Amino acid sequence: MGIVEFLTLAAFAIVAGASIVFQAAVNADLRAALNSASWAALISYVGGALAMAVFVLVSGSSWLTSADLAKTSWLSWFGGLFGAVYVVAAILLLPRLGAATLLALFVTGQMLMSVALDHYGILGVPQHSIDLPRLLGCALLVLGVVLIRV
Incomplete structure (x- = not known):
């Protein structure tokens, strides 16, 4: 691409x-x-x-x-x-x-589900194992929600 x-x-x-x-x-x-x-x-x-x-x-x-x-x-x-x-x-x-907190939480939920779908290759999603960078990305999203909410 x-x-x-x-x-x-x-x-x-x-x-x-x-x-x-x-x-x-x-x-x-x-x-x-x-x-x-x-x-x-x-x-x-x-x-x-x-x-x-x-x-x-x-x-x-x-x-x-x-x-x-x-x-x-x-x-x-x-x-x-x-x-x-x-x-x-x-x-x-x-x-x-509020919009920012709600959407930050939605994006966090989307990312967590996406990582799970990728890891297990569910519903025809190409399989990509969970690794440290992906886990770190999820952790940073959760931290982002905390920072937006503060």
Whole structure:
């Protein structure tokens, strides 16, 4: 991968990361306005589902067949559940922890799970054993949360 390609992908990842913070803030504001975390989360998911439907139509993806669906694992169908955990947690926790602390904790959780998935090669993730630099990186993330929270 060349430097230009890497920088383009990295910029996209940074924008996606920023959108997570913005989504959490918008959803927390919606929760306060509606006085309901449940309705705020549902509205967020309906908006996301509509955006994805437009993306599928615009991208020109072919329609799924029963053979396509038969190739999936049962666990594949629970991705939305994990997203819902994130959305509800963000809605409930952002007003109490603040955006920086909440997202630092989310990133720490993401990194810990990523290291575990890498180490065991779970769900088709390429296997990369846990080593000292990775453990140090995780420790530094935890330290970062502490420093952000202080």
